[in-house]
Amino acid sequence: MSTLKLSLLGPIEIEFQNKPFSGAPHDKSFMLLAYLAVERNRPHSREALADMLWPDLSAERGRHNLRQTVFRLRSLLGNGKAGDFVETDRHRIWFNRDSDYHLDLEQFHANRADGTAEHLLKRLSNYRGTFMEDLRGEVSEDFDLWLEQQRARTHRQMLNMLESICTHYESQGDLSTALRWAGRQVEIAPWDEHGHQRLIRLLADSGQRNAAIRHYRAMAESLKRELGISPSKETQRLFEQIEQLPDITPATYPAQDSHLTQDDTHPGLIHEYRQVTVLRCGFSYRKINDPEAFADLVAEPLLRAVRIIEEHNGWILAARGTGVLAYFGWPTADERAATHAVRAAIGLANQLSDTPIGSTLSTGVHTGRIILTGETDSPDTIGLTTDIAVRLQASTRAGIIAISETTRRCIHDHFELSALPPLSMAEQTHPLSVWRVHRSESGPSLESTQQRPPLVGRDAELNSLLDDWAVAQSGRCVVTVLVGEAGIGKTRLLQALHDKLGHPLLRETHCDPLMRQTPYQPITHFFRRHLDLPRNCTDAQIADKLAEHYSNFPHQGKHVIKPLQWLLARTDSHHEQTEEGRFNESERSQLIEAIANLLETSAKATPLLLVVEDLHWADPSTLTLLGSLAARLAESRIHFCLTMRSTSCLPGPLLDRARILQLRPLDxxxxxxxxxxxxxxxxxxxxxxxxxxxxxxxxxxxxxxxxxxxxxxxxxxxxxxxxxxxxSTRIEQAGEDRPLLRAAAVIGREFSLAHLAQLLGLPEQAVTGGLRRLMQRHLIERSSEDELSYRFTHALVHQVTYQSTTRSQRRELHKQFASLLMADANSDVDAGGVAHHLTESGAYAEAIGWWLKSGREAANMAAYAEAVNHFERGLHLLEHVPERGNLWETELELLVNLAYPLAITQGYYGIKSERLYRRALDITRDKPVQARQNLALMHSHWLGASSRSSLRESRELAGRMIELAESANAKAFAALGHYLYGSDSLLLGDFAAARTHLEETLTRLDRKNQETEHFLRNDQHFDITATGTLGWTAWFLGQVDGALRLTQRAVHMSEARHHPATLTSALVIYIFARICCRRPEEVAIAAKQLCAICRENGFRMWDDFGTLAGIWASAVATPPGETCKLDQAEASLQRAVALWPGGAAALQYILIDACLAKADDARAWKILAQFKKTMDSTGAAAFSVYGWIAEADLLTRGGQDGEPCLREAVEVAEQQRSPTLTILAWGHLIDDYRNRGFALSEDICRHLQETVDRCSGIDLAPAVAEITRKLSGTA
Structure with a gap:
């Protein structure tokens, strides 16, 4: 992959070393790099570039900006050989054509002489849209001319290529593919009548007469509406010919670029769930007996209430009688629906308090889901959500705003709340929590004392802001624009900056989505809050407040007060006002100068942090004013911090001065x-x-x-x-394409064009226009290089879209899509997909078999976490089908197949494993189970028995398994039985038996045998683990070289087969053998590799073992005085032991040895006590000698006699006939004897020498080699 990737055909995307550039497309760095790359065949003079990019600046200032931009580019692109993309000399700048880059425009124009379909498709894949389409131009005449020339050239070339590819597929008889590319041509050139002719003709030729007619009529209407002309005579003749064709397609299809109508989509998709907030406010009439008098009292307050609610984006359902019922977030979704509803409620309380009946007002607000059916007179057809809001209001005392718990979760950061008594409703299982809203709104201030979430992963961005603040402190105004999607953390980052700076002088305001057509709204909001102006204050009150605050300014502040009076003296009907209606050019200039004077004066005393949030909702006047302020205050100690979701609305003057700080998602x-x-x-x-x-x-x-x-x-x-x-607000942007989006959500987070079209029963070209629009709204994106695969841009967008479809509709769509998958003869059936869609459709009995199939497929690919999930989902469904008894064979298969994936991911022992085994055992007692099913069940039982009970019991089970396998002629099961028997024998200290059975395993496992291959595919590869275990056994039998060789071979074999579970087992055995050999460097490397594999695949138990082994390696390899993570090692040990009690002794010995190396005797004694209990319960005698030697060492350190323990170690080693353990035990005993002044008898010396002679590769184990040298000296 290229180091630098420039994608300019469509929205500008620039990546360096697989990371996208941060910044806006209008950033001059982007523009310069793109220009140089496109015009890479020649160098460019510095003067020309500066004049092209900064035409309004002086030549000197333009060259300065160019130098700074080139410097920033080189910094972004790294230093050294990989970063030499932009090269310079004193007078020129050029793009290095020999650098490691990829430019889509270059690929788009490459080899135009090659007209093959394959090459055309490759070139077409580079075209995502208009050249640098998110760049508006208006940079300079030269740059804009160059931009238009490039756009015209690429557009022309694209149309020629589409013409060629359509012709190719049409000539091949592939009309469906030709139709798709013809549709693409119409999308790109909607006024090219020749393209429309081709599409209409192809629709007719493919039997879609109605679709062809429909497209012609849509095109004719568009030409008439937009251009005032009719289709050409040629197109009209084509239409007349098609009208004469027989109607052979009963269905009607939408035109290529039209929206899907309700008739076009699945009938269930016209209904949808929507979250809304319902407000009910009412006046009490308890003290008024005369209905007519009450009506007179309430008439004027009701009108005011309606106006207040509508100002806050509410939709009035009813405003009569005793109150008003309104909806927020309907008919148009609103991302601040709950906030707007509560603000409306506060506005009602404030502004109606002066009416005779205002004191009796109470309000209830509830947020919940409703089902939309397309009716406009009453959105909540079921009425549950509305009913709760009404009950809240009815149960609330006068003067109180009561909100539900769901509303509180939406607005808890913005208002001061206190708890009210819960509301009991017969229809609800539990009482509803109710909260009171107080009239004081805390607001989104950076100085708010509300609890904030921690700031994580933003160190680089915070440092950038601190750098900008330092520049502002030095006397140069800085504009920083924080850009990112909603919730990405822009405000939280500014709060951190404010705290880090020690709360400097701050001026902040924000833009409101309801006020985006109101001139200077955020400026007005700031001064009204700063001056503490009431909502309906008079002009005189405004003048008094301004005089009170600004009379100390030069000339009694008249140059400040008068423009601010113009700004603040506004009527209540501000929504209808325009800037032109309120300010002339002179007044606008005076307003800018007044605000600049205020900011400049404040910044003279101390640097000023000026924050404007949510600038994407700003009105044009505010944007212009900010640009003017930034220019006017260029030499002031002010740091502008602006937040927005996209820089597309920023005016050029402000963008030129701004540094864009793009906030990416956290890793x-x-x-x-x-x-x-x-x-x-x-x-x-x-x-x-x-x-x-x-x-x-x-x-x-x-x-x-x-x-x-x-x-x-x-x-x-x-x-x-x-x-x-x-x-929901984002999804609302899909408009009439929402049914298409909901159908895609049923398919999944990722979906293909073909599947979506099949599900809707439409041709592919009928939905491509909708998909394109959904991509433009950033709701979906292409999931790969394949143009026909898509995915939702975010998992939660998919989730909310999916949940917006009613349950009955989803079930029907899932059922249909499952049938489509099963009927797809062009590809392997996706078992997991079929199982999922059958389950969601409610067809549980049919789904169970598919979960079994998909679980096996996952296990075959060593995807054990997925396998566990699929097997368990099948078992869960069995509990909900009436015919469970008839599905016992499937249930047994699920239980048996689940055993190993469950063990490798969650441990060899647990309550779940025990319960599943008991269920399988019940089935075998009542049903005619085949021998192989019994053998598989015995294997799953062994996995638990080796941990749950003693190792002797599990070895007996392995023996019975061998006998049953032999009688059933099940060779692979017999080999497995020998492996299990050999593994248990090793841990029991019966090393000779271990070697015999492990060698038998390798003899019997023939990979060419189909049954063996099945085993190696569905479980770990026993030929590899048997090789490794045989190597570890060789260590105990004195063959150190064989131990190292065989365990290394097992690792190499498992790496070659790319099987994570087998590699994990091979690495565990490899580590055990090297711990025995005292080779910490090799243990450290293997432990790191093991942990990485386990974390990637979810093997929790062996991850803890890897951590423990790594800490052992550190403890043994470093001096005793150095610290070691023994606390972490102990925690890892306890977790691992809980998952594998049968192997606890081996794990406990490792930590004991690490504690001895670090002289942590107290911890060593504690773990040794646990070790002894483990030995008694499991019989894991292989580590008994190590335990006695460790105890002797601890006793000696404490001034006690360790000889009895060492004698026990010698005796056990001799009984186990392990030359290596014998050498180790005698070596420690000899040291003890020498310290006491004792000598060994000649018989013992001769015996020891014979023991050493039976060993091989002793020099490969440092500890054993040192002991043998001592023994040789003694002998």
Whole structure:
């Protein structure tokens, strides 16, 4: 892959070393790099480049900006050979054509003489849209001319290529593919009538007469409406010919670029779920007996209430009688629906308090889901959500605003709340939590004392802001624009900056989505809050407040007060006002100068931090004013910090002065860290944190909201309301394409054009226009280089879209799509996909067999976590089908197949494993089970028995397995039985039997045998693990060289087969053998590799073993005085022992040895006591000698006699007939004797020498080699 990737055909995308550039497309660095790359065949003079990019600046200033831009480019592109993309000399700048770069435009124009379809498709794949389409131009006449020339050239070339590719497929008789490319041609050139003719003709030729007619009529109407002309005579004749064709297609299809109508889509997709906020306010009439008098009293307040609610984006359903019922977030989704509803409620309380009946007003607000059916007179057809809002209002005392718990979750950061008594409703299982909203709104201030989430993963961005602040302190105004999607952490980063700077002088305001057509709204908002102006104050009150604050300015502040009076003296009907209607050019200039004077005066005393948030909602007047202020205050100590979601609305003058700071999603590590810091300590399991981190895809607000769900006992499985609002608003942008989006959501996060079209029963070209529009709105994106595959841009966008479809509709669509998958003869059936869609459709009995099939496929690919999930889903469904008894064979297969994936991912012992085994055993007692099924069940039982009970019991089970396999002529099962018997014998200290049975395993496992191949595919590869285990056995039998060779071979074999579970087992055995040989450097390397594999595949137990082994290597290899992570090692040990009690002795010995190396005697004694209990319960005698030697060492260090322990070690080693253990035990005993002044008898010396002679490769084990040298000296 190229180091630098420039994608200019479409939205500008520049990547360096696989990381996207941060910044806006209008950034001059982007523009310069793109220009140089496109015009790479020649050098460019500095003067010409400066004049082209900064035409309004002086020549000197332009060259200065050019130098700074080139410097920034070279910094971004690295230094050295990989970074020499932009080269310079004193007078010129050029792009290095020999550098490692990829330019899509170059590929698009490459080899134009090659007209083959394959080459055309390759060139077409580079075209994502208009050349640098997100660049508006207006840079300079020269640059704009160059941009238009490039756009015209690429557009012309694209049309020629589309013409050629359509002709090719049409000539081949592939009309469906020709149709797709003809549709693409019409999308790119909607006014090219020749392209429309081709598409109409192809539709007719493919039998889609109605679609052809429909497209002609849509084109004719568009030409008439937009250009005032009719189709050409040629096109009209084509239409007349098609009209004469017989109607052979009963269905009607939408035109290529039209929206899908309700008739075009699946009938269920016209209904959808939507989260809305309902407000009910009412006046009390208890003290008024005369209905007519009450009507007179309430008439004027009701009119005012309606106006206030509509100002806050509410939709009035009813305004009569005793109150008003309104909806927020309908008919148009609103990401701040709950906030706007509560603000409306506060506005009602404030502005109606002066009416005779205002004191009796009470308000209820509730956020919930409704089902939309297309009716406009009453959105909540079921009425449950509305009913709760009405009940809240009816049960609330006068003067109180009551909101539900779901509303609180949406607005908790913005208002001061207190708890009210719960509301009991007969229809609800539990009482509803109710909260009171106080009239004081805390607001999104950087100085707010509300608890904030931790700032994680933003060190680089915070340092950039601190650097900009330092520049501002020095006396040069800096404009920093923080850009990123909603929830990415722009405000939180500014809060951190404010705290880091020690709370400097701050001026802040924000833009409101309801006020985006109101001139200077954020400026007005700031001064009204700063001056503490009431909403309906008079002009005189405004003048008094201004005089009070600014009379100390020069000339009694008249140059400040008068323009601000113009700004603030506005009527209540500000929504209808325009800038032209309120200010002339002179007044605008005076307003800019007044605000500049105020800021400049403040900044003279101390540097000023000026924050304007949510600038994507700013009105044009505010944007212009900010640009003028930045220019006017260029030499002031002011740091402008602006936040927005996209820089597309920034005017050129402001953009030229700004430094764009693009906030990207957090990486996985930062997401995990944030989750751990937010969640309660007792609820931060690794699996949970990983789920949150992945589901949020690095968006900090998503992480916060999803994590806070843990603390809320009332939460159901639905997404938090705050996220529902935000994402529903994004989905609302799909408009009439929402049914298409919901159908895609049923298929999954990723989907193909073909599948979506088949599900809707439409031709592919009928949905491509909708998909293109959904991509433009950033709801979906292409999932690969394949133009026909798509994915939702975010997992939560997919989730909310999916949940917006009613349950009955989803089930029907899932059922249809499962049938499509099973009927797809062009590809291998996706068993997991079929199982999922059958399950969601409610066809549980049919789905169970598919879960078994998909689980086996996952296990075959060593995807054990997925295999566990699929097998368990099948077992779960069995509990919900009435015909469970008839499916016993499938159930037994699920249980047997689940055993190994469950063991490798969750440990060899657990309550779940025991329960599943008992269920399988019950089936075998009642049903006619075949021998091979019994053998498989015995294997799964062995996995638990080797840990749950003694190793002798599990070895007896392996023996019975061998006998049954022999009688059934099941060779692979017999070989497996020998492997299990040999493994148990090794741990029991019966090394000779271990070697015999492991060698038998290798003899019997013939990989050419079909049954053996099945075994090696569905479980770990026993020929490899048997090789490794035989190597470890060789160590105990004195063959050190054989031990090292065989365990190394096992690792190499497993690496060659790319089987993670087998490689894990091989590495574990490799590490054990090298710990025995005392080779810490090799252990450290293998432990690191093991941990990486385990974390990638979810093998928790062996991950802890790898950690323990790595700490052992560090302890043994470093001097006793150096610290070591023994606390971490002990924690890893306890987790591993809980998952594998049968192997506990081996793990405990490793930590004991590490403690001895670091002289941590207290911990060593504690683990030794656990070790002895393990030995008694499991019989793992292979480590008995090590235990006695360790105890002797600890006794000697404490001034006690360790000789009895060493004698026990010698005796055990001799009984086990292990030359290596015998040497180790005698070596320690000889040291003890020498310290006492004792000598060995000649018989013992001769025996020891014979023992040494029976060994091989002793020099390869440093500790054993040292002892043998002592023994040789003694002998």
């Amino acid at each position: 996985l590590n930062a997401s995990l860290q944030l989750t751990y810091r937010l969640a309660p300590p007792d609820r931060t399991s690794g699996d949970f944190a990983l789920t949150i981190a992945r589901q949020s895809e690095g968006n900090p607000m998503f992480i916060v909201e999803l994590t806070y769900m843990l603390n809320d006992d009332e939460l159901d499985d639905a997404l938090p309301g705050k996220l529902q609002e935000l994402i």
